[in-house]
Amino acid sequence: MSDKPEKLIADDGLRLDGRRADEIRPMKIEIGVLSRADGSCYLEWGRNKILVGVFGPREAHPRRTQRPDTAVIRYRYNMASFSVEDRARPGPSRRSIEISKVSREAFEPVIMTELFPKTAIDIFVEVLQADAGTRTAAINASSIALADAGIPMKGLITSCAFGKVDGQIVLDLNKEEDNYGDADFPVAMTQDGEITLLQMDGHLTPEEIKKGLELVKKGCKEILEIQQAVLRKKFETPVEEPEGEAAETAEAENKAVEAEASIESSSKTVVVEELIEEAEEFKEEISEETVLAEVCSAEEISDVEELKEIIEEAETRSGEDILEEVIEAEVEEEAEEEAFEDEAEFExxxxxxxxxxxxxxxxxxxxxxxxxxxxxxxxxxxxxxxxxxxxxxxxxxxxxxxxxxxxxxxxxxxxxxxxxxxxxxxxxxxxxxxxxxxxxxxxxxxxxxxxxxxxxxxxxxxxxxxxxxxxx
Known part of the structure; x- marks a missing residue:
């Protein structure tokens, strides 16, 4: 183990890793890293490295563990023997059993277990490398793995811790701050701000707890944004814009397509114009006399002349005369219809x-x-x-x-x-x-x-x- 540093917070307010009191460590998340699991997640938070696999809902064994009206959540937290500087004893310990219990209870309010009676939902957490705050990191990774497995939940769970270092409240403790600090306070909460996990190790005043909870809410909000962004990236398929050479080739292809389209359109317009010109010439060549000669024979010329006279008379007549004739014709038709009806009734x-x-x-x-x-x-x-x-x-x-x-x-x-x-x-x-x-x-x-x-x-x-x- 490394020796205790003289100061965990420098005079300028910066911590040993260069963070301020209200900042969290950088986080990296990957989804779907285990092919045999229904849902999986790999998380790096600072120097913490967590791997989570979710299996289920599936039939619970042994059968005595089944519940007739709800599913059983089984959470297993385990630290690899090589995860710390001093070799850890493999297998379950009192600490791992306690962390498994509180983490399971943190997920019970949000998982819709009533939808899967007589089943079990298994969450396996393996800590590959520990650097303080492993339980909070495991809860964040487990929340994403459950979403990846398609387990119905009311929302994601986020977790973060605050502590007291050199008499000052700080957010997201690292290994040195956790080992040599005055207090450690891990918290887990839902998207709506409801607390599902609350533990304390050390001594804190009520004012310090209130201040620390405000910092935790800020940190959990940042973690939630990261979780949602990772899930969107996997389950959404955004259209990526071409970059570099791909962009240039795409632009060239677009220009070529536009040029071809313009050429085709220009050729079509030329053809259309030619057709229009030919039609106009054809109309000019054909006169009224030729049309009459083709359509009418020598015997029909007189009929055509009579029709012309009738058309001229109709053009000379006013619209009022035409309306009067139309009205008289309609009146005569109505009278004929009434007479026909009277004859039918008489018969x-x-x-x-x-x-x-x-x-x-x-x-x-x-x-x-x-x-x-x-x-x-x-x-x-x-x-x-x-x-x-x-x-x-x-x-x-x-x-x-x-x-x-x-x-x-x-x-x-x-x-x-x-x-x-x-x-x-x-x-x-x-x-x-x-x-x-x-x-x-x-x-x-x-x-x-x-x-x-x-x-x-x-x-x-x-x-x-x-x-x-x-x-x-």
Whole structure:
């Protein structure tokens, strides 16, 4: 081991490695260095050299270590025997077990273990060269390796330490400051500033702890930017601009392409211009007389002249005259359409009326039969009651009048039915329906008068009593 230096911080405020109190050591990160691991990272922080490999999620063995609702995080921190000046004893030690425990707990809040029940996520950390702050360096490298493995996380974990050296709070202790300083305070936190790891070795006042935490937040912010830049570099594929000779060759190629394009475009323009000139010459050669001679034969010349006259007349006419003719043509078309619709309606109504005409004839036949039966009944009643007819001659006269009227109405109905058959097809259905309805009403009234008989004529109750006495 090297001897203790006289001063860890010089009079000008610089530390032994030339840093100021609030500066971190330079950091170098590489991703994907192990082909067999799901995610890996190699980190150099100062003289620290850390290698991390992540495996999983995979089935947890032995099975008794499985959890039914979440994944198990297993973190193994190990220092190689050649990582320090004095040979380290290989295998786990109390220190390595303690660092493994606190580092695992630092990742538990951000890893989404609930997505992978009954599985295990193994993180293996190997310290190849130690120079103070190995646990914080291992946490930074493990965070990148987990992201490289595609493990779902709420965010990256960053870690840094502060300490007390020569009575002054400094950030990111190196080996001499860690060995001969007054205190060491490692911290790990999330992107949002939540602390997931907090340890202290030494003696610090509350004011010194507050000051040191402010320095740690600044250092963790710088480390986070480095981590994000490294991950973007791997998972993004930016287009690199050509440099040097490559740039010159690219420019030459672009110029050549532009020249070819310009040549092609110029040749095309020349061809187009030539075609246009030829078309104009061809148009000049062909006159109107030649066109007429080619299109029209000797017999069609007269028709062409007539067409010319019509065109001239149309040109001389004003726009108002043309509009009036167009409006008149439209009005005539509408009138023709309405007349056609009226004819169609008339034909449909005529067919319906023809079907309805047959029904009134059947009604008239039935009415005639009913009138005949009514006459027979009246005659039968007149024979049975001859005495009553003698007493009621006046009333009988009225009954005969009604029967004669009914008979005349029947004759009129028959004659009208015959005349209805002889009606022309031009009569409308509505007139026929009205005539048939009126005739049916008259026939119904006549039947009612016939069916009533002589008993309806009686108006005086005394006459009805006398008629009963005569019957007795």
């Amino acid at each position: 449909a109504s005529f067919e319906a009326s023809f079907e309805e005409v047959s029904e009134p004839e059947e009604v008239e036949e039935l009415e005639a039969e009913e009138t005949v039966s009514g006459r027979e009944e009246t005659e039968f009643e007149s024979e049975d009651f001859t005495e009553e007819e003698s007493q009621l001659e006046d009333e009988g006269g009225s009954e005969e009048i009604t029967s004669e009227e009914a008979f005349e109405s029947d004759l009129e109905i028959e004659s009208e039915a015959k005349s209805r058959k002889e009606l022309s097809a031009e009569e409308t259905v509505e007139e026929k329906a009205e005539e048939t309805g009126e005739k049916a009403e008259e026939a119904g009234e006549a039947e009612e008068e016939k069916s009533e008989g002589p008993w309806k004529v009686v108006k005086d109750p005394s006459e009805a009593g006398s008629r009963g006495e005569n019957n007795e």
